[in-house]
Amino acid sequence: MGPFGKTIIPLTMLKREKFIIILTALLALLPLSQSRFYIFLGTDILIMGLFAMSLNLLLGYTGLVSFGHAAYFGIGAYTCALLMKKAGIIFPLAFIGAMVAGVLGALIIGFFCVRLTKIYFAMLTLAFSQIVWAIVFKWNSLTGGDTGLIGIDFPAYLDSSVRFYYFTLVVVAVSLGLLQRIVNSPFGRILTTIRENPERTEFIGVNVKLYQLIAFMISGLFAAISGALFGIFNHSLFPDLLYWPQSAEVLIMSLLGGIYSFFGPLVGATIILYMRMLVTSYTQYWPFIMGTILAFLLFFFPGGIVGFLREKKVFKWLK
Amino acid sequence: MAEMILTVENIKKSFDGFVAVNEVSLSVKKGEICSIIGPNGAGKTTLFNLITGHIPADSGRVTFKGIDISKMPPHKICRLGMGRSFQRTNIFPRLTVFQNIQAALVAHRGMGLNFFKMVDSLFRQETVEILERVGLKEFSETMSGSLSYGYQKQLELGIALASNPELLLLDEPTAGMSAQETRQTIALIEKISREKGLTLLFTEHDMEVVFSIAERILVLHQGKLIAEGTPEEIKQNKEVQKVYLGEGR
Numbered sequence: 218m219g220p221f222g223k224t225i226i227p228l229t230m231l232k233r234e235k236f237i238i239i240l241t242a243l244l245a246l247l248p249l250s251q252s253r254f255y256i257f258l259g260t261d262i263l264i265m266g267l268f269a270m271s272l273n274l275l276l277g278y279t280g281l282v283s284f285g286h287a288a289y290f291g292i293g294a295y296t297c298a299l300l301m302k303k304a305g306i307i308f309p310l311a312f313i314g315a316m317v318a319g320v321l322g323a324l325i326i327g328f329f330c331v332r333l334t335k336i337y338f339a340m341l342t343l344a345f346s347q348i349v350w351a352i353v354f355k356w357n358s359l360t361g362g363d364t365g366l367i368g369i370d371f372p373a374y375l376d377s378s379v380r381f382y383y384f385t386l387v388v389v390a391v392s393l394g395l396l397q398r399i400v401n402s403p404f405g406r407i408l409t410t411i412r413e414n415p416e417r418t419e420f421i422g423v424n425v426k427l428y429q430l431i432a433f434m435i436s437g438l439f440a441a442i443s444g445a446l447f448g449i450f451n452h453s454l455f456p457d458l459l460y461w462p463q464s465a466e467v468l469i470m471s472l473l474g475g476i477y478s479f480f481g482p483l484v485g486a487t488i489i490l491y492m493r494m495l496v497t498s499y500t501q502y503w504p505f506i507m508g509t510i511l512a513f514l515l516f517f518f519p520g521g522i523v524g525f526l527r528e529k530k531v532f533k534w535l536k
Numbered sequence: 537m538a539e540m541i542l543t544v545e546n547i548k549k550s551f552d553g554f555v556a557v558n559e560v561s562l563s564v565k566k567g568e569i570c571s572i573i574g575p576n577g578a579g580k581t582t583l584f585n586l587i588t589g590h591i592p593a594d595s596g597r598v599t600f601k602g603i604d605i606s607k608m609p610p611h612k613i614c615r616l617g618m619g620r621s622f623q624r625t626n627i628f629p630r631l632t633v634f635q636n637i638q639a640a641l642v643a644h645r646g647m648g649l650n651f652f653k654m655v656d657s658l659f660r661q662e663t664v665e666i667l668e669r670v671g672l673k674e675f676s677e678t679m680s681g682s683l684s685y686g687y688q689k690q691l692e693l694g695i696a697l698a699s700n701p702e703l704l705l706l707d708e709p710t711a712g713m714s715a716q717e718t719r720q721t722i723a724l725i726e727k728i729s730r731e732k733g734l735t736l737l738f739t740e741h742d743m744e745v746v747f748s749i750a751e752r753i754l755v756l757h758q759g760k761l762i763a764e765g766t767p768e769e770i771k772q773n774k775e776v777q778k779v780y781l782g783e784g785r
Contacts (some may be wrong), residue, residue, distance in 0.1 A: 398651070398652055399651050402650055402651045402654070403650045404649055406638070406639050407639060407648045408636065408641075409628070409631060410628045411630035411632075413627075413630055414626060416626065417622070417627070419590075420610050421640040421643040421699055422611050422612075422615040422699055424611045467744060477630075
């Protein structure tokens with residue numbers, strides 16, 4: 218086949234799918250280490266990695282800087298936990314409930330946000346996430362407010378950290394597979410044209426705001442999935458996880474890993490969480506160190522770590 | 537009387553009291569090559585933005601193929617068969633040349649809300665055809681943002697063509713180009729519009745270009761249409777000479 222043969226570009230996508238499978242298989246071996254530390258860290262990284270990748274659908278692919286992504290994470294976490302704890306609903310249904318809540322939350326908030334652009338868009342996402350935070354913080358009878366929601370148990374059949382790790386791994390792998398499909402779909406391509414040039418995209422016949430809103434909802438869905446996992450993983454929830462620093466942290470993870478690469482945010486989440494684990498056992502100045510890393514990064518590796526490695530052609534195939 | 541593809545009636549737009557386009561009426565026949573000229577600030581780009589729905593008009597009416605499009609959003613107008621290129625180049629810089637055209641085809645064919653097909657395998661043949669037509673086939677895997685200015689303009693034309701327009705609006709298609717690039721681009725535009733029987737409405741500051749390809753010229757000055765006619769008539773028009781071509785000519 219010629220240079221435009223049908224087999225050339227789709228291969229990279231198959232590679233990405235293959236990579237997810239290989240990665241999942243490798244990560245499935247982690248519990249063999251029998252290290253509670255690594256199983257804990259692994260679960261944490263998978264959850265936050267999915268959260269960061271859900272954000273990146275907006276950030277890297279659609280060009281929308283959401284500064285309030287903790288809202289959907291928190292909505293997912295609280296919905297799942299409250300449905301289980303207060304309504305006595307079984308875990309699978311509560312989990313689906315969290316997904317629905319994440320999508321609806323993103324639909325309502327996104328409906329207003331996509332009407333604005335740039336810094337105004339970012340500020341509005343922040344404002345809405347603070348509103349969601351305030352509701353959770355003040356609604357004591359439902360959420361426990363500042364004292365948090367404590368005693369969220371593992372569902373009966375996931376009642377060990379190893380089992381929950383495997384459950385998380387499967388959920389995250391499937392989610393990445395779906396996200397990967399979406400960014401390589403016609404819809405995903407139109408999102409990148411919106412990122413590059415919304416005005417022009419309108420005049421190839423695309424209803425830009427509608428597409429942005431749909432991206433928002435998909436992003437909210439995966440953020441809510443990661444949030445639901447997070448609540449069960451921690452057995453407790455506090456309003457903090459909806460507060461703005463949580464939104465900033467996930468933004469930093471994405472930037473660190475690289476927002477223009479599919480796996481970048483996952484890499485960023487891995488590095489941040491691993492380093493935080495290391496650093497906080499020596500010093501309490503983690504924010505100082507993270508700030509330094511971030512400043513260094515923005516100056517020297519504007520494309521993030523994966524962007525930098527790709528530029529150096531370390532793994533050309535890992536888009 | 538030939539069929540009118542585009543009719544603008546008494547359209548008006550002001551920004552903070554400044555009247556940018558003042559009660560302009562014009563119509564374009566199907567298959568015609570028509571140019572709008574006028575000094576900087578005459579309201580040419582604003583007029584285009586009013587036609588394509590990018591800014592709402594204060595009053596007046598725009599009809600395209602017999603349909604009132606005055607209140608329509610740009611993406612709907614585009615889908616009716618109106619293509620447009622912009623004054624500053626408007627491409628998708630971090631996509632390859634190939635992907636630029638392909639995305640436009642995806643949008644035009646209504647595939648954009650498909651979430652699971654592989655986009656890379658779609659419309660490859662059509663994309664190559666358009667790239668050949670605008671002379672960019674050899675650059676198909678190049679990041680479009682790194683193309684030279686002239687090529688970017690050609691790519692933009694390709695993006696507009698991908699939506700298979702009946703009417704093409706070009707806002708200064710040769711702005712910022714060298715003399716050679718200008719000649720090439722004009723030859724290209726002329727060839728494509730004749731081949732496909734396109735109706736063309738374009739603004740241009742290069743008089744040589746205008747007089748060489750336009751069949752009819754409209755002159756805009758301070759938001760008002762002051763003259764209209766064949767290139768010969770416009771050259772002879774006293775008022776046009778006064779406000780636009782300079783008194784000396």
